Each structure stands twice: as structure tokens, then as C-alpha cells.
Amino acid sequence: MDRVVELWMLWATLAVALIIYYLSILTRDSCSARQPPGPHPFPLIGNLLDLRQGHLHHTLARLARIHGPVMRLKLGLTTAVVISSRAAAREAFTRHDRRLAARAFRPSGGVVASHLFTPHGLASARGVREHKVRELVSYFRERARREVEVGHAVYSGVLNLVSNVICSVDVVDVGADSATGLRKLVEDLVELIATPNVSDLYPFLRSLDLQGWRRFAAKHLEKIFSILDGIVHHRVEEVRSSSSKETQNNDFLDALIELMSTGKMARDNVTSILFDVFTTGSDTIAITVEWAMAELLRNPSIMAKARAEIKGVLGDKETIEEPDAGSLPYLQAVVKEAMRLHPVPPNHVAAQGRGGRRRGQPKWTSEGRHFEFIPFGPGRRMCPGLSMAERVVPFILASLLHAFEWRSAGRRVSAEQLDVTEKFTTANVMAVPLRAVPVAIT
């Protein structure tokens, strides 16, 4: 019943708003001469109808072909500008970067870049990353010749990798349901953030929280934050009860607590930053690995070439190390191609477009300077985890190909039939999670 009342309230408010804003849009239209071109907006709803079908990144690419590389969209009363060419991206993120970076600014990027992913920080956590990737390989080894859900196992392995790099603890057992629980919490939350929110479209309604958005988010955040708060609390106590440096873990959390104890950071910010790094770091790496594996399984000749490269470079070396992945240019190219075909955050899709080139010949760099391929975002908003992701994604993939031969699950499914339909939830994920059979070779 509450839901019905809420819906009526929503419609009634929107109806009144329609009248008021129809009038204001009429007057405002006279000043819109300097706005970029875009599909014709309807009063109040703007271009929402243009975006209602299919995947957002495909729809935006289609609209950009009609309206040009710098396109204006009205999302309710909010104006958005969509950039979809290399030249426009270059201009936006060089000439206007400061202003763009200021949108919804979160403090995590700078702290993460300056304390977690310094060359020294990255080098000193290499052992931890290698250990966690080997645990993941062991997980698959125990299940050799059986069907496994690749993304699920990789996600829990990566959760532990990220949690160990930042705060030296495992948050889940690899492949266990607890990983699904944590992921579900985060997924629900991010899905909520990605859901069209009336208040974003009509900012003057924000204080009413008509969809219960804030209440729902608060409940979820509380659960996730209580897990992270527990980790922070435990560490603070550990540091407090010991004067020696022995208890120091020399991880990111130590650096955050140091900032906190010198008054440079508030306690709440510590948990928020951990939350940012956990949620953005784990998902993106795991989803990228899953897409790369799916594309390799769909393209047996590319898989064979990637495996031949590993064999050629590593020979009979039993245990692969992280820097080895740096000597595998073809494998690195496979990763970039997977990111181009299936951009994890789809708003950073490669400007060159999908299917523009043949598979297996990627030529882009991923540093966000060339603006044709910006999976990590460009300019000031560029992902601070880039240097870790560039090490870890190819390393996981190389480790999985080095240790196993992979077969598609389900005997009657041919390679080309593997379903790579995309689904946009928290990110651009596989609609049908990848299942495959690892056959141990080392």
C-alpha cells in the first residue's frame, strides 16, 4: 500500500512540475542557441524516451552517428553532454578537464594514487598479488575437469587480492557464498545508483526522496560499512596496543591510519576510501578477466596464439610471476581488445566504436592520453588503480592460460555459440555468467 501511495505522490508531483517547468523550458529555449546539437527533447522528460531501449553505450553510439561527436541530451531537466570522438574527448579532457573533474568530486582518487599506487607501493605489494593469484589458480586446480563459474571464482580471488593489498586481510573464501553476499550488497547499491533517479532528473524534488532511494542506500551502506569499519577498528586497536613497528603491515590502511592520527584525514573518510577502492577495484578487474576469457573461448585460434606466446616466452617455467605478463605483448593486446569490445564502465567506451577493426590486432595504448581508447577514463578523473589493473589483469589471464587448457562448458555448445550478451548492472557484465572447464597442464 505504501508503494502505491508513493507512486501516486510521485505522479502528482510530476504533473504539477510539468506545468511549471513547461513554462520555464519555453523561456529557457531562447537561450539554448550555444548548446551542442542533440535529439529533440520533449517537455519535462527531455530525451529519456530516446534512451529507453537496448544497452546505453550502443544507444549513445547510434545517437552520436546522427547528431555528431559532441551531443546534448536532456535527462529530465538535467542537461548532459555526450562526447564520442577522439578529437572531442581530447578537447574536453585537456581544455576543460578541471571543470569536468569537479563533477561529483570524491577525495579517494588522489589519496589512492599517492599512497597506494606509488611505484614503491606497487613493487612492495607484488608478493601479495602473486600469492593471491596463485591461490586462485589452486582453486581452479582443485576443480580441474569440472565445470566452474569463471567470473565468480575470479571475483572472490580478486576481492582477496585487493583486500590484502589495501588492508592485509582476506574478506572471503575463494569461490564461497560469502563473496556472493558481499558482491550482492555492493551490486544492489551500485545498481541503485545507476537506476534512473527522479531527483537527478528533477533536482528540485531531491529533498522528498520520492523513490526511497536514500533510505535504501543507507541500509545497504550500513551493512557494507560495518564490515569495513570492523577492519579499520581492528587495525586502530592493533596500532594503539603496540608501540613497536612490528605490528605494521605497511599497507594502504597503515598509510590511511597515519593520515588519520596526524589529523589529515577524518575517521569516516578512511572507511569511505576503503569502500571506493574495494568496490571499484575488485569488480572491474574480475569482469575484465571474465570478458577476456569469454572472448578467448569464442575464438579458439586467438586462444591458441595467446597460449603459444606464453609457451614461447616462459618455456617450462613452472610458476609464472607478475612481471612475466609484461613480456607477453599478444596477451596484453587480448586484454585491451576485450576492454574495447566490452568496456566495463560503458560510459568510457572506445571512441573508435565497436567492430571497427578486426579482432586480434589491437594497437591502442591504455594510458588515457590518446583519447581513442579510454577504459580507465581520461584527465584528472582517470582511474588511480590503472597501474595496478595493468599489472594484475594480464597476470591473472596469463596464469589461467599457463596452468590450464580451457574448454567451453556444455558439449553441444560450439565456440561461436558462446553467449556474450552484455548486461548493464553495476557495470557492463556478461548476461550469462561464463562457465568453462579447466584442464590442468602444469
Ligand code: HEM
Ligand atoms: C580493469 C580495471 C579497471 C578499470 C577498467 C577502471 C576504470 C575506472 C574509470 C573509468 C574510472 C573513472 C570514473 C569516473 O570518471 O568517475 C575509475 C575510477 C576509480 N578507480 Fe578504477 N578501474 C579499474 C581498476 C581499478 C583498481 C584495481 C582500483 C583500485 C584497487 C581502482 C580504483 C578506482 C578508484 C578509487 C576510482 C575513483 C577515483 C575518484 O573518484 O577520484 N580501479 N576506474
